[in-house]
Amino acid sequence: MSIEVHDAKIKNLIQVCKETGNTKKLAVVSFILTSNKLDEIGIRFGLRHRNKNTGEKLFEYMEQINAFLEYNLKISIFKQEQIELLRNCELLFLKSKGDVPYEYIKKIFQIYYDFRKLKIPNLNKTMKSDVFLESSELGFFSFLSPKSRRRNKDTNKLKPLIAQKIKEKQFSLQKELELEFNSQMFEKAIYLQSLKKSLENNKRNKIIFQGTLKQNLSYQRSIEDIFKYLLLGLIALIVSLGIIILIELMYYPAYNGVLSGWSLFFFGVASIIIIAYLRCFKKEGR
Amino acid sequence: MNTKIIQYFRIIVLACLVILFLSIFFNWYSFQIHSINDEILVSWSYHIFTEWTTPISDESSLNYALRPDSLKIPLVINILYLIMIVLSGYVVLFKDFEQVDSLSSYNYNRYILGFLLLLNFFYIIFFPIMYLLPQELYFPFLQIIDYDAKIKISCAIGPGYLMQLIVFPLICPYIIFYYRTITNFEHERKSVKKNLDIVIERVQEPLDIDKLIAQEELKQQFSDTTERPVDMINSILTSFLEGEG
Known part of the structure; x- marks a missing residue:
């Protein structure tokens, strides 16, 4: 249901209740709407919902939300006057079991619409x-x-x-x-x-x-790294071959002449690639 | 253009995996002794699954007397390598990280590819160090001509091992990139908002405004009747106050 349709229905209900003089119904509806909205705000902020079973009141729940936000972000979302106003209305509503004057109902609706103005951001969305x-x-x-x-x-x-x-x-x-x-x-x-x-x-x-991943700028920038990994792979391979030859040299010192030539070749090629890698990628990094 | 590079590397990796699979069936090392007339006296080839094999069938010949010792590469590692090659082929072919909706579901795939790269590196490094050199099998190749004995001794790494060497630098970039992308990037969780809406809907008290309007309109129409219909509002109020929702 769109918000416009919802508002039109509330308007219609207020009109009809005014005509029949059923302020009790209007008071109950206003409190249900406010309670629902408050639950929504609390849950969207990552809090528990209002504990109706233990008789937690709306203004108490508002204070809970404020305390939570003040502790974490040093911000309070509800003004003290707003809490006080709701407190007065709610206590009267409970005391008189719904029979509250029309002025109070008007205030509750005002609070409800104030709550609706609060646009709670999606806290689960990590901001880019x-x-x-x-x-x-x-x-x-x-x-x-x-x-x-x-x-x-x-x-x-x-x-x-x-x-x-x-x-x-x-x-x-x-x-x-x-x-x-x-x-x-x-x-x-x-x-x-x-x-x-x-x-x-x-x-x-x-x-x-x-x-999609392809549309992400950070990802697009990271694609160039693949050439870096290509050179790193090549360096790892050639250095490994050089190490194998060095170990072979320890096993068979008699073949020193041939093997040292091989090791020189591998480490020489590895050095050239390392220099190329540093020139291409480290400069970019700086 | 940039994104196409990844696809090119993906194709290269697929080709490399085919080469790796085939490398298992090629010989990894060969040891031969020829006479000066180029007659083969001894010929042994090493395959990772079947160990030393020879094309010479005469068991009483010099060939069998000079058979190199078994290299004793654990069969488990060879089987694991084969499994990893097949699994990696599946991952590269069907689990393209660029097309996926949730990168976190690809966590295991990066480990499969990473493990394959490690095994490949293991064979490149440890095959000569741990298995060839202790058996006096020279790396990468050696040819000795003994003019007194009129023989030519040659040992060399085979195409199977060469394939490992060629494949490693080619699969390395894609696998590292795959691993890093899954480590560094994450899709925004979509379900959280939906879940929140469900929780809110469950917690909120149901309110049928249409029904309430209809009741009031009915009441208005029958306002002249002395007997009032059952007042729904009392039940709503009671449930609201008692917190039954």
Whole structure:
């Protein structure tokens, strides 16, 4: 069901209930809608759903979500006034068993529509660093990507500086998010958190992509590496043959003349290929 | 163009796997003694499965007296090598990582290919070091002409071993690339969003707004009747408050 149809139905129900004077039905519907939306928000943030069996109230669940986000990202998604408002309405609703004045129902619907405005990003989607970094001033962190991290062996020396920059950016995002929730900013906050964690854990991350592998830019760039592996294979083979000859030389020193010629040949060819490899690929790496 | 390179290497690897398979049936090493008149006196060829074989049938001749000792390469390794060649052929032919929807499902395939590369390398390195040299079988080849005895002794690696040498640098790039791609890349999990939607749907309380509207409209139509119909709202409220969903 599309959101427009859903809204039209709610409008229709409000109209009809107003005419029949059945505010109780409207109150129940408004609370069910709010409860469902809140469950959705909680689950999308990776939390458990509201525990209805133990009588967990909506405003308590909101506080739980806020506490979770504050602990992990130093961000609170629900404003304190919003929680207070829902608390007043919910307690009255429970006390009067659904018989609440129309003004309260209006407030609940208002809260429900406020919840709907929150666009929760897909936390299971790993943000594409290229897209994110291009659209922000965070290009500084681009060398944290696995490929460039490999190239930059001096990254360790810069770690405290990067961590500081991430912290600063996180702080400014938290401030912005406190003023107004924005899903894009929220995604950035999550991305920064993951960067911070990867910096702390120093683990190799996989490059996660959508669609086909062939369309991925990182993959396309990595294709050229196949020639590098070709040369590496050749070097490994020739050096191995040289080692075999050296071992043979130890077994049969009498054949020194012939075997040393062979070993010179193999190690000579290997050296030429190693030089070619270094010239072709190491220069590129720099 | 770039992506075509991978396909070219894939074809090369397939051809190499055929060569590797055939190499098992070729001789890996040969030891011969000829007379000055080029008459074969001793001729032994080594095959990894059948060990030393000779085309000379006379068992009382010098040929049998000079039979090299068995190299004792474990049969298990040879069988494993054969299995790996066949499995790798299957992987390269049917498990193209560029076409797959989930790279993580190809984890085992990279190990198969990686193991084949290791076995290939094992034969290249250890066949001469561990099996040939201790038996005084020279590497890569040797020819001695003894003018006093009027004989020509020659030992050389055979086409089977040469095939191993040729194949190694050719399969190396594709296998390493295959391994690295599966290690470094991962498809975004699609099912997570679907699973989330299922969980949300299961948790949320069902709400049939159409039904509620219809009830209210009915109530409106029969508002003049004294007896009110059973109020559904009470049951919904009770279930909501009791958390029965």
